[in-house]
Amino acid sequence: MLFENWKENLEPLINKYKGRKHPLNYNNTYQLLIMVILSAQDSDANINNIAIPLFEKYPNLESVSNSSIDEITPYLIKVRNYQTKTNWIFDLAQLLKTNSNIPTNLTDLIALKGIGRKSANVILREMNQKTEGIIVDLHVIRVAPRIGLTPKYEDGNRIEKQLMQQLPYEIWNEIGMALSFLGR
Structure with a gap:
């Protein structure tokens, strides 16, 4: 070069x-994980706005896993590809159950629906995990x-x-x- x-x-x-x-306004790993999924092909500014009421209603993975897709959907309709992303988030919550089960390595993160290498690398960097x-x-x-x-x-x-x-x-x-x- x-x-x-x-x-x-x-x-x-x-x-x-x-x-x-x-630029995503998150307060913890759970919020970052959800916001990174939502931000794919959407703007960080839009996701920051949507996140406020979403996280008031669903403060952790357990609250998402105890809800339904129909209950979550109204909070995400302003997100691009919201139907697919809603399903990913709900499935992810069903799989992980609690915030403490969020993976902290690339392989396990990219195994989750809606998380590719870019998203996993963002999560790892922001959470001060191994690059x-x-x-x-x-x-x-x-x-x-x-x-x-x-x-x-x-x-x-x-x-x-x-x-x-x-x-x-x-x-x-x-x-x-x-x-x-x-x-x-």
């Missing part, structure tokens, strides 16, 4: 955004090729794989969000 020492060249960008919280990949969202897909980090791909998983090969492990945790904030 353009630079031999990406770590050194990306350091100012990483330092600028290091530790900055994701297992790089967050690649729409912004990273646009920015990474522009600065010469990757060829231009449309597929986030392909870009993530390229970034993981190109960049040292010690910056994986911060570089995805830094690139995302830069792209915003």
Whole structure:
């Protein structure tokens, strides 16, 4: 690629955004998990608005698992693809039952309905868990090729794989969000 020492060249960008919280307004892992599922192909601002009444009514996975899809749906109708996402969230609550059962590793997170690599990487970063990949969202897909980090791909998983090969492990945790904030 353009630079031999990406770590050194990306350091100012990483330092600028290091530790900055994701734009979803969550208070705990349960809220983050639900909001990440809802935010796929939707805006963080929309999800932040929807989340307030949702979490007032359903403060944890147990409350979701003790409800029904019909009870949850009215809280999610303003979300893009709400029917599918409502089913995912309900199924996830039925499977996990309590917040303490939320996985803390990539493999178990991506095994859940509605959670792909990007979502799992966001959850792991935000919950200060071990980094297992790089967050690649729409912004990273646009920015990474522009600065010469990757060829231009449309597929986030392909870009993530390229970034993981190109960049040292010690910056994986911060570089995805830094690139995302830069792209915003």
